[in-house]
Amino acid sequence: MRTQTLKLTTCAVAVLAFAGLSFAQVTEYQEQQNLGMEAHADHVTGHASGATMDYRRYCAGCHGVLGDGEGENAVWIDPKPRNFTLATFKCRSTPSGTLPTDEDLFSTVGRGVEASNMPSWNPLSPQQRIDLVAYVKHFSDRWKTEKPGTPIEIPAEPALTADRIKAGQALFQKLECWKCHGVDGRANGPSADTLTDDQNRPIKPFNFHDQTKFKCGSTDRDLYRIFMTGLDGTPMPSFADNVKPDEAWDLVFYLRTLQPMHTKEKEIAKQLGLKPINPNAPAPAAAPAPQPQSNEPKPQ
């Protein structure tokens, strides 16, 4: 009896040991497979395997060793760090719901995310940054089964006119941007306090009144891109299906009048005596998009 028990125990230990070894091998195999992930941007090819140390050094504190956004600092940070296992990213050039391009992620790593704890990592070399992009991708199998979306086309910026600013304001009211961002862009719209992200965590709308830069860039093109692609994982939707490219530029011009720095748009708005919208008034029909002047570049 005792011999049998000993044999059984030996077998059990052997099986468990084998299973453990196999599991370790499989896990290691999977890890190696994912660490074979590549990324391409700025004429540089990144390899996930090249970023293991840098991820640990620079990123894991917030994004977590497993890329789940649960690093030791996550609890103290607002907005919360991105969960890379979901492969959902705010800053993209691709349509809502699609994966971003490598260039999008590379750009985010280099630029940082304004008004968050994500700094600009541009002191790192391009090779280090693209390696990190590959490492970020290795956390989700989506990158193996899906291709990044096709970047949206951004037409050339038209000439700024007073009519365009007025048209943009009408659009701001018609699209009900004010419900979150407030009538004058102070992020105090009636819905502002109720917003949550896709993980049901409270989230604040962008405050145009206080901030000079946006989460995903600072140029007019960046602003255009933000509301045509939306910020995935947040309540900010894509307006690509609701707004024509030319109208989107009108909105860009109007939003520039709400920001704190001196802008040409703000100057024109002042000359127009433009007042914040009245949400209780019927939404004015969006002014017809002005015809491009002869010297204006035409939308592509």
Added chain:
Amino acid sequence: MASSRRIVSGFVLSVTLLLVLSNSAYALPAFARKYGLRCSACHEAWPMLNYFGQKFKDNGYQLMNDRDAPIWQNPSYWPITLRMTPFWHRESTDKIAVDSPSGVPNAASIRGLTTSGFDYSGLDILTGGTLEKNISFLLVPSSDNLGAFHMESVNVRLDNLFHSPWVNVKLGKFELDNIVSEKRVVTLSSYGGSFQSYHFIPVGDNNIFGQIGDNQIGLEWMGHSLNDRTRLSVAIISSTDGTPNLPYGRNAYSAFFAGSQAFDVGKLGTDRVGFYAMVGEAPTTFLTSGGVPIPGTGVGNKGFSREGFVGLFYFGKLDFQVVTQHGSDSKWFGAGFGNPIDDPTAPNNIPGTTLLAGTRSPTWNGAFVETHWVQNPQLIFIQRSEWVRMSQQAIPGTPSNLGNIDNYVFGYRYMPFMTSRAGLAWHNEYSWIRQHGSAPDGSDLTSSSLMLGFDFDF
């Protein structure tokens, strides 16, 4: 002659120990707590900065992400860091002059001395950050391990003036813009905790004002490119070696220039090459009262200079820091003039004073190579080899190698955890130094230090 050498060797030893005991090092978990970043984000191995940390510092302790102003911080956040190091060490010197145990006159002898035991370092209290967006400060009261405090750093910096990273102005007491920072050195032992060439003074020379490793009081302009690859700075400082109350010259200033350019070398990393130069003048003539020099009355300024090249070279996990130096002092300093305030035995260049015929300006060359193998962000191996060679002695007949230095340091630092809250490193290091002709009998003096301890800050 033997007596003067004993004084010299004792002085050099004391200075070295003093430097180590009072050498403040900067690493602020307070910044990590503010921004929620691990220590390793800014430090290759704390306190040594990496490129990201250097840019953070150059931006005025700002990440430039609209979260830099104190208004963004929880009111309970208090930007203070304390750093101290309890350790065991073994110190050994091969030649010291001792009296005869029996008290018999003229029976003094020379012998080696080795001592060991548990100890602790001085205390650094570091507070710094932003007073407002683009206005930063650093305040570092620092004590030796007996509790005597001094102000290691006191400065306010106006950052990014005119919205340009090229216009940053700092006023107060600060570390010179040394690209290889001694304040962030990762070596701690008695003969490894400082760079010899940053404090080198030839034997018999009395110019204390050219020590580029000491924090200085003055005004600095610093500019850098947006990605910090290009850096330039100019500092105008009082020739006081960082001592307050203007105890030396009436009108003596020095200047420090530094510039560097970094470039990406693909998978190897980002390398940097640069230069530095310090040119200045300091007094040699003091009014006296009862024969005692009066502080703050120094005139008769004489010149000195320190200049060299710097390189940071990365090869994956291996990196090299290379610093060269050529130093030169006025022959008056070389003859012992310059600092009768702290050294009452120093001569005073009163009218009619002449130098010994043939006295020349002392010159020397130095270099060090510090190597790091960063196994991972928590384990770093360190080596430094440093040499200083006199190329011209001030006093005719002085042995040409008197004062030459060979210094070697080996060690490692292991950080058992890596968070944004505090830092702890298990530090083990051995250092060895040979000072040519500095033993009491005129031969070479060799000393070594072994230390093991916990280096921590919170």
